Amino acid sequence: MEILSCKTDVKKVPCVGTIGFFDGVHRGHLCLLDQVKQLASFKGLSSAVVTFPVHPRKVLHASYQPELLSTKEEKLTLLSKAGIDRCILLPFTEELSLYSAQAFMKMLKEDYQIDVLVIGYDHRFGHDRTDQFEDYCRYGKALGMEVVQAREYEGESHSVSSSAIRQLLKQGEVEEANRYLGYAYGLSGTVVNGHHIGRKIGFPTANLKTEEGKLLPKDGVYGVFVYLGGVKYKGMLNIGNRPTLENGADKSVEVHILDFEGDIYEKELTVELQHYVRPEKKYRDISELIEQMRKDRDQISRILVL
Numbered sequence: 001m002e003i004l005s006c007k008t009d010v011k012k013v014p015c016v017g018t019i020g021f022f023d024g025v026h027r028g029h030l031c032l033l034d035q036v037k038q039l040a041s042f043k044g045l046s047s048a049v050v051t052f053p054v055h056p057r058k059v060l061h062a063s064y065q066p067e068l069l070s071t072k073e074e075k076l077t078l079l080s081k082a083g084i085d086r087c088i089l090l091p092f093t094e095e096l097s098l099y100s101a102q103a104f105m106k107m108l109k110e111d112y113q114i115d116v117l118v119i120g121y122d123h124r125f126g127h128d129r130t131d132q133f134e135d136y137c138r139y140g141k142a143l144g145m146e147v148v149q150a151r152e153y154e155g156e157s158h159s160v161s162s163s164a165i166r167q168l169l170k171q172g173e174v175e176e177a178n179r180y181l182g183y184a185y186g187l188s189g190t191v192v193n194g195h196h197i198g199r200k201i202g203f204p205t206a207n208l209k210t211e212e213g214k215l216l217p218k219d220g221v222y223g224v225f226v227y228l229g230g231v232k233y234k235g236m237l238n239i240g241n242r243p244t245l246e247n248g249a250d251k252s253v254e255v256h257i258l259d260f261e262g263d264i265y266e267k268e269l270t271v272e273l274q275h276y277v278r279p280e281k282k283y284r285d286i287s288e289l290i291e292q293m294r295k296d297r298d299q300i301s302r303i304l305v306l
Contacts, residue, residue: 001080004112005089015086016040017048017114018150019125021055021162024069025078027182028160031153033082036118039148046085048114051075052092055213059092067215069162069169069185088112101126102139109143116146172218172276184225184272187214187253191264194254201290203297205238205254206264208271216253223275223300226257228267234258234304236297237271240280256293258301275303 016039022029033049040047055066070078079087090096099107104126108114119136131139133149140147153160160180168177169185178184187210194207210216219240226235236256255271277296283289 001076001084002086003076003089004086006091012113013046013086014113014115015046015048016043016116016118017050017088017108017112018118018120019050019108020120020123022049022051022075022079023055023162024165024181025075025082026069026160026162026165026180027155028153030082030182031155032118032120032150033079033084035148035150037083039116039118040085043116045115047083048086048088048112049079049084050088050090050108050112050114051079053089054092056092056097060094060097066213067166068213069165069181069215071188071211071214074186074188098127101131101136105136105139105145106143109145114145116148118148118150120150121152166215169215169217172220172279174217174222174273174276177217178273184274185217186270186272187216188268188270189253191267191269193265194252201286201293203236203256203290203293204261205256206269208253208255208269210253216251217273218276218279219251220279221277221296222273223277223304224255224271224273225304225306226255227270227272228257228260228264232306233260234301234306235271236277236293236300237273238280242280256297258297275300 016036018032018036020029037047053072055068057064058066076087105117108117117136117140119133124131137147158164165177165180168180174185187208189208189210191206192209194205216239222237222239224235224237226233235258237253239251239253241251277299283292
């Protein structure tokens with residue numbers, strides 16, 4: 001996939017394109033992207049996605065703290081896997097936020113060679129977002145741009161959206177969230193120094209520093225797959241404040257990798273959430289915590305299949 005970060009990068013290649021933030025690049029997004037690719041193939045054009053490297057709300061409201069399903073790099077990887085020819089990373093600015101839908105479409109046509117614009121069935125854009133599909137068609141006709149409305153994704157009984165997936169993850173319903181995504185939700189980061197208590201109690205853990213802005217699912221214990229150095233392991237992930245160890249308000253993301261020994265500080269690893277085991281709980285003492293962790297480990301070892 002060709003990644004373009006400014007209009008000077010754009011080759012004069014006409015495209016069938018669509019617009020969106022595409023957080024998570026879930027099944028609903030893939031339905032839209034498939035329609036873009038099919039139409040591009042039919043017309044003999046390239047397929048394109050116009051997206052933003054930073055969430056528009058973060059640009060307009062500095063205090064906004066996004067909870068994203070995918071980082072910019074993860075999103076680009078997912079879009080590339082979807083088979084899109086080019087991704088246009090459009091910097092979102094306050095000036096751009098004031099564009100009318102007509103002015104925005106004119107820019108897409110003149111600067112980015114979008115000859116055919118596929119619009120999500122419920123998508124609205126432009127400064128006040130009041131224009132309807134018929135308005136987009138009218139603006140497109142004046143610009144020499146064909147405008148097509150995408151069909152809705154019908155693969156689920158409920159609407160598949162980034163917000164719905166975020167809610168599922170916050171409720172610990174990771175298997176349902178994964179079904180909506182079409183893949184396992186993951187957390188990646190660098191292994192950093194933690195409290196070193198896990199090793200003392202027989203459960204050494206890798207304390208993961210995740211990227212800022214990435215959504216952390218509901219606190220608790222998860223069965224996960226761990227990817228480290230190109231090898232896949234089973235793992236037991238804990239997200240939370242470790243109340244038995246009186247960790248205070250300090251939230252940690254730490255994973256115990258089953259059947260693994262070694263120093264992995266400063267290494268990069270990824271965990272893919274597979275199953276929510278239980279909520280975080282304060283136990284009477286360390287021995288009771290260790291007993292529960294053994295049960296959790298045994299359960300995770302049984303339910304996960306490498």
